[in-house]
Amino acid sequence: MNFKKVFTIYKKELLDLMRDRRTVITAVVVPLIMYPLMMIGVSSLMMRQEKKLDDQIATICVIDNVQDKNSAKIIQQLENFDKFQLMPYVAGSGNLIEDNIVKAIITISDSINTSNYQIIKALISYNAADEKSEKVYRQLKNKLDTVEQILVSERLQKIQIDTDILNAVEIIQENIAPPEQMFGLLVSKMLPYMLILLMISGGAVVASDLIAGEKERKTLETILVSAAHRNELVFGKYLTVITISLITVCLNLVSLYFSLHHLLSQVGMDMVGIQLPIGNFALILLLMLPLATLFSAILISISTYSRNIKEAQSLQMPLMFASMMAAMISMFPAIELNLGMALIPVVNFALLFKEIIMGNFQLNYFLIVLGSTLLLDVIAIYFSVKLFNNESILFRTTEEKSLKFWGKNKKNIFNPQFIMLFFIAISLALFYLGGKWQAADLPEGLIRTQLFIILLPTIFVLRISKSDIKKVLRFNPTNPLNFGVVLLLSIPVMIIVGTISQLINIIFPFPESYLEMMKNLVQMNGVSTWKLLFIIAVLPGVCEEIMFRGFIINAFTKKGFWYAIIVTGVLFGIMHLDPFRLIPVTILGIWMGYLLLKTNTILIPIFAHFINNALAILLGKYGESIPIINKLIVEQEFSWWLIIPAILAFVWLLKIFDKINKNNTLSEVA
Amino acid sequence: MIEVKNLTKIFNQKDSTLYAVDNLSFTANKGEIVVLLGVNGAGKTTTMRMLSTVLKPNSGSATVEGFDINLNPQRVRVNLGFLSGDTGLYARLTAREVITYFGELYDVSKPKIKERINEMADLLDMHDFLDKKVDLLSTGMKQKVSIARSIVHDPPVMIFDEPTAGLDILTAKNIVDFIHQCKNEGKCVLFSTHIMREAERIADKIVMIHEGKILAEGTLTEMREKSNLQDLDDIFIHFVNNSKVEANDEF
Numbered sequence: 052m053n054f055k056k057v058f059t060i061y062k063k064e065l066l067d068l069m070r071d072r073r074t075v076i077t078a079v080v081v082p083l084i085m086y087p088l089m090m091i092g093v094s095s096l097m098m099r100q101e102k103k104l105d106d107q108i109a110t111i112c113v114i115d116n117v118q119d120k121n122s123a124k125i126i127q128q129l130e131n132f133d134k135f136q137l138m139p140y141v142a143g144s145g146n147l148i149e150d151n152i153v154k155a156i157i158t159i160s161d162s163i164n165t166s167n168y169q170i171i172k173a174l175i176s177y178n179a180a181d182e183k184s185e186k187v188y189r190q191l192k193n194k195l196d197t198v199e200q201i202l203v204s205e206r207l208q209k210i211q212i213d214t215d216i217l218n219a220v221e222i223i224q225e226n227i228a229p230p231e232q233m234f235g236l237l238v239s240k241m242l243p244y245m246l247i248l249l250m251i252s253g254g255a256v257v258a259s260d261l262i263a264g265e266k267e268r269k270t271l272e273t274i275l276v277s278a279a280h281r282n283e284l285v286f287g288k289y290l291t292v293i294t295i296s297l298i299t300v301c302l303n304l305v306s307l308y309f310s311l312h313h314l315l316s317q318v319g320m321d322m323v324g325i326q327l328p329i330g331n332f333a334l335i336l337l338l339m340l341p342l343a344t345l346f347s348a349i350l351i352s353i354s355t356y357s358r359n360i361k362e363a364q365s366l367q368m369p370l371m372f373a374s375m376m377a378a379m380i381s382m383f384p385a386i387e388l389n390l391g392m393a394l395i396p397v398v399n400f401a402l403l404f405k406e407i408i409m410g411n412f413q414l415n416y417f418l419i420v421l422g423s424t425l426l427l428d429v430i431a432i433y434f435s436v437k438l439f440n441n442e443s444i445l446f447r448t449t450e451e452k453s454l455k456f457w458g459k460n461k462k463n464i465f466n467p468q469f470i471m472l473f474f475i476a477i478s479l480a481l482f483y484l485g486g487k488w489q490a491a492d493l494p495e496g497l498i499r500t501q502l503f504i505i506l507l508p509t510i511f512v513l514r515i516s517k518s519d520i521k522k523v524l525r526f527n528p529t530n531p532l533n534f535g536v537v538l539l540l541s542i543p544v545m546i547i548v549g550t551i552s553q554l555i556n557i558i559f560p561f562p563e564s565y566l567e568m569m570k571n572l573v574q575m576n577g578v579s580t581w582k583l584l585f586i587i588a589v590l591p592g593v594c595e596e597i598m599f600r601g602f603i604i605n606a607f608t609k610k611g612f613w614y615a616i617i618v619t620g621v622l623f624g625i626m627h628l629d630p631f632r633l634i635p636v637t638i639l640g641i642w643m644g645y646l647l648l649k650t651n652t653i654l655i656p657i658f659a660h661f662i663n664n665a666l667a668i669l670l671g672k673y674g675e676s677i678p679i680i681n682k683l684i685v686e687q688e689f690s691w692w693l694i695i696p697a698i699l700a701f702v703w704l705l706k707i708f709d710k711i712n713k714n715n716t717l718s719e720v721a
Numbered sequence: 722m723i724e725v726k727n728l729t730k731i732f733n734q735k736d737s738t739l740y741a742v743d744n745l746s747f748t749a750n751k752g753e754i755v756v757l758l759g760v761n762g763a764g765k766t767t768t769m770r771m772l773s774t775v776l777k778p779n780s781g782s783a784t785v786e787g788f789d790i791n792l793n794p795q796r797v798r799v800n801l802g803f804l805s806g807d808t809g810l811y812a813r814l815t816a817r818e819v820i821t822y823f824g825e826l827y828d829v830s831k832p833k834i835k836e837r838i839n840e841m842a843d844l845l846d847m848h849d850f851l852d853k854k855v856d857l858l859s860t861g862m863k864q865k866v867s868i869a870r871s872i873v874h875d876p877p878v879m880i881f882d883e884p885t886a887g888l889d890i891l892t893a894k895n896i897v898d899f900i901h902q903c904k905n906e907g908k909c910v911l912f913s914t915h916i917m918r919e920a921e922r923i924a925d926k927i928v929m930i931h932e933g934k935i936l937a938e939g940t941l942t943e944m945r946e947k948s949n950l951q952d953l954d955d956i957f958i959h960f961v962n963n964s965k966v967e968a969n970d971e972f
Contacts, residue, residue, distance in 0.1 A: 056825075063814075063818075063822050066814070066818070067813050067814060070854075071813060268809050270811055272770075272805070273810070275775045276773040276774075276801065276803040277823055277826040278795065278798045279826045280795060442775070443733075446776075
C-alpha cells in the first residue's frame with residue numbers, strides 16, 4: 052500500500068466534504084451555533100419563567116376550624132406575606148385546586164397531646180404537579196415553621212425556660228468535594244453519552260456519503276479504474292471518517308464548554324474556582340481515537356454494502372440506537388467498570404470516560420478497555436477492507452431483501468423468512484404464555500409449554516404445508532453404535548459446556564437468585580425423579596429437537612453444513628430467553644445440529660438432548676451423595692483441570708463417531 | 722494492445738447462474754479501433770469492467786500491454802484509460818482539481834500534471850471552465866473533463882464503454898473526434914456500442930457479441946462478404962439467427 056496515495060485520497064475527500072453544505076452544517080455549524088443559542092435561549096427563558104412564577108400572587112384558601120388566638124397568628128402570618136392572597140372557604144364550591152382557582156388549601160384543626168398541650172394541625176392540600184402550587188406549599192411550610200417557633204418560645208417563657216435550651220445540636224454543612232469534582236459528577240453523567248453520540252452522528256453523515264454516495268453519483272467506477280489500489284481507497288476514506296468524527300467531537304466539546312460557562316454565570320454560579328480537568332479531557336480525546344476507528348470501520352462497511360445514501364442511512368439506524376443505549380449506561384448511578392463491563396464495546400468507554408472525568412480510573416481496566424477495543428478495531432477494519440474488495444457487495448444491485456419477498460414462496464415453508472417469523476412467534480408465546488403457565492405451576496407449566504408451544508405449532512405448520520413429516524423430520528434408522536458413542540460423548544460435552552458456563556460466571560457473575568432458581572428447576576421439590584426426568588429430559592428432548600433439528604434447520608441447509616448448524620444453534624440459544632445461558636445453550640444447539648447432519652436422523656439428537664438434561668437432573672439430585680462426583684463437580688471449588696481429559700476424550704470419541712457416519716449422505720428436504 | 726483469452730464471468734442470481742461473459746477471446750492491436758458490438762445485456766460492459774480490473778473473471782484471462790489482469794491489476798490500470806457513461810465526476814471539485822486528483826493517483830508528477838492539463842485544455846478547448854466546479858458545467862463540458870481525466874496519464878490503451886449513450890450530436894462528436902485522435906497517436910482503442918451506425922463509421926475491426934459469446938469477428942468488409950449482406954443491422958441479425966440454429970443443432 053502506498054501511503055502517499057492514501058494521503059492524496061484523504062486530502063481530496065476532506066476538500067470534497069468541506070464543500071458539501073450538509074457536512075459543514077452537521078459537523079461545524081450546528082455545534083458552533085446551536086449550543087450557544089440553545090443554552091442562552093434556554094437559560095434566559097428559564098430565568099424569565101422563574102421570575103414570573105415568583106412575581107405571581109397566589110390565592111390560597113384557609114379553613115380555620117380552631118378560631119383561637121393561635122390560629123389567628125397563623126392567618127396573620129399568611130396575610131402579611133405579600134405573595135399570598137387569602138380567600139375564605141365557601142362550602143360546596145367544588146375542588147378549588149383542581150379548577151385552578153386556588154394554589155393551596157390550608158385546613159387548621161387542633162387536638163391535645165398527652166401532656167395537655169394544644170397541637171395545631173395544618174393540613175396543606177396542594178398540587179405537586181403544578182410548579183406554582185409546589186412553590187406555595189414550600190412557602191406555606193416556611194410560614195408555619197415561623198409560627199411554630201413563636202408559639203414554642205411563648206410556651207417556654209410561660210414556664211420560665213430560656214429558649215436557648217432548644218439549641219442542642221447545630222449542623223454545619225461543609226462539602227469537602229473539590230469544586231471540579233462537583234462539576235465532574237454533573238459532567239461525568241452526561242458527557243460520555245454525548246461524546247459517543249456526537250462522534251457516531253458526525254461520522255455517519257460522512258461515511259454514507261463517501262462510498263454509498265459515490266455509487267449514487269456514479270463516481271465509484273471512475274475511482275476504481277484509476278491506478279489507486281482498493282485498500283488505498285478504503286484507508287483514505289476511512290481516515291476521512293475518523294477525522295470528521297473527531298472534529299465533530301472537538302468542536303462540540305469546545306462549544307459546549309463555553310455555552311455551559313455562559314449558562315452557569317447567568318444563573319449566578321461562577322466558574323471561578325471550578326477548573327475543568329484539562330489533562331483528563333486530553334486523555335479522553337486521545338481515547339476517542341480507538342472508539343472512533345471502530346465506529347468508522349463499521350460505518351464504512353455499511354456504506355460499502357449500501358447501494359445509495361438512503362439505504363446507508365437506514366442501515367446506520369440500528370447501530371445508532373444500539374450505541375445510544377450502550378452509552379446511556381454512564382448516566383446510571385452505581386454502575387462501575389468491572390471485568391465484564393470492560394469487555395462490552397461502547398459500554399466500557401462510557402464507564403471509563405465517566406471514571407476518568409471523576410479522576411479515579413483503574414489502570415488495569417483502562418488497559419482491558421483499550422486492548423479489547425483495539426482488537427475489535429483490527430477485526431472491523433479487516434472486515435471493511437474485505438467488503439470493499441468483494442465485487443458482489445460493491446456492485447450489489449438485486450433487490451434481495453425487499454418486503455415483496457415475504458409474500459413469495461408461499462408453498463415452500465423452508466425459507467429463512469418464514470422460519471424467522473415462526474421463530475419470533477414461538478419466542479413471544481414462550482415469553483408471555485409459557486412464563487405465565489410456569490409461574491402458576493412449574494411442572495404442569497413446563498409440560499404444557501413443551502407440548503402446546505413447541506411441539507404442536509411445529510407439527511401444525513408441517514401438516515398445513517402438506518410436507519412429508521417423516522422425511523422432513525428425518526425419522527431415519529441409524530447404526531445402533533451411534534447411541535453408545537453419543538452416550539459416551541455426553542460426558543465430555545457436559546464438562547466442556549460446564550467449564551464454559553463457569554468462565555462466563557467469572558466474567559458476568561450469575562446473581563444468587565438465579566442460581567437458586569436453576570437449582571430449583573433440576574431438583575423441583577415434591578416431584579418424583581421419574582416425573583422430573585420426563586418433564587426436564589424426555590419432553591424437551593423430543594419437542595425441542597423436533598422444532599429445531601427437525602424443522603428449523605431445513606431452512607438453512609442449502610447455505611452449507613456449518614451455516615445451518617450454527618444459525619440453528621444460535622436460534623436455539625436465543626429461544627431459551629436467558630442471557631446467562633445463551634452461550635452454553637447455543638453450543639449445545641450447535642452440537643445437536645452436528646449430530647443431526649452427520650447421522651441424518653433426528654433420533655440421535657433427541658437421544659443426546661435427553662442424556663444431557665437427564666445428567667443435569669441426576670447430578671443435581673444425587674451428585675452430592677456420590678463421593679467422587681461430589682468431589683469433582685458439586686463442591687464449591689470447580690475443578691478446572693477436568694477440561695483437559697474432557698477435550699481429549701471428546702476428540703477421540705468424535706473421530707469414532709465420524710468414522711461410523713462417514714458414509715451417510717444428507718437427504719435434501721426442501 | 723489488448724489480448725483476451727477465454728474470458729468468463731458468471732453472476733449468481735437468485736435461482737440460476739448467468740454466464741454474462743462466456744469464453745470470450747479477441748485481440749485489439751496498437752493503432753486499431755476495435756468495436757464491441759452487441760445489444761443491451763450482451764456482456765460488453767462486463768467484459769470492459771474485467772479488462773479495467775473492476776471485476777474479476779471466474780476463468781480465463783486477458784492482458785493489457787502485456788500485463789495480466791489477474792496477476793498485475795495495478796499495472797493494467799496504469800496503462801489504461803477508461804471512459805464510460807457511468808464514470809461520473811466529483812461535482813464539488815473544479816475541473817482542474819478533478820484532473821489533478823486523478824493525475825496524482827496515476828503517479829504522474831505535479832509539474833507533469835500541470836503540463837498535461839495545459840495541453841489537454843488547448844486540445845479540447847476547455848480553458849474557460851478549468852476552474853469552475855464540475856457541478857456548474859454543461860454536459861458537453863463535463864464530457865471534455867471526463868476525457869481529460871481518462872488520459873491524464875497518457876495511457877497506451879483506451880477503453881470506451883458506450884461513451885456516446887445519451888449525448889447529443891455535438892457532444893458525441895467530441896468523443897468520436899477524440900477516438901480518431903487516439904488512433905492517430907498509435908493508441909489501442911476498444912469501443913463498445915449497441916448502435917450499428919456508430920460501429921460502421923469508426924471500426925477497424927468489429928467483434929459482435931451476444932449473450933456473452935462471440936458471434937463474429939472481423940472488418941466490416943469481411944463481414945459483408947461472409948453474410949452476403951450490406952447493412953450492418955441485417956448482418957447482425959443474420960449472425961444472431963445463425964447462432965440459434967447452431968445451438969439447436971447441438972441438441
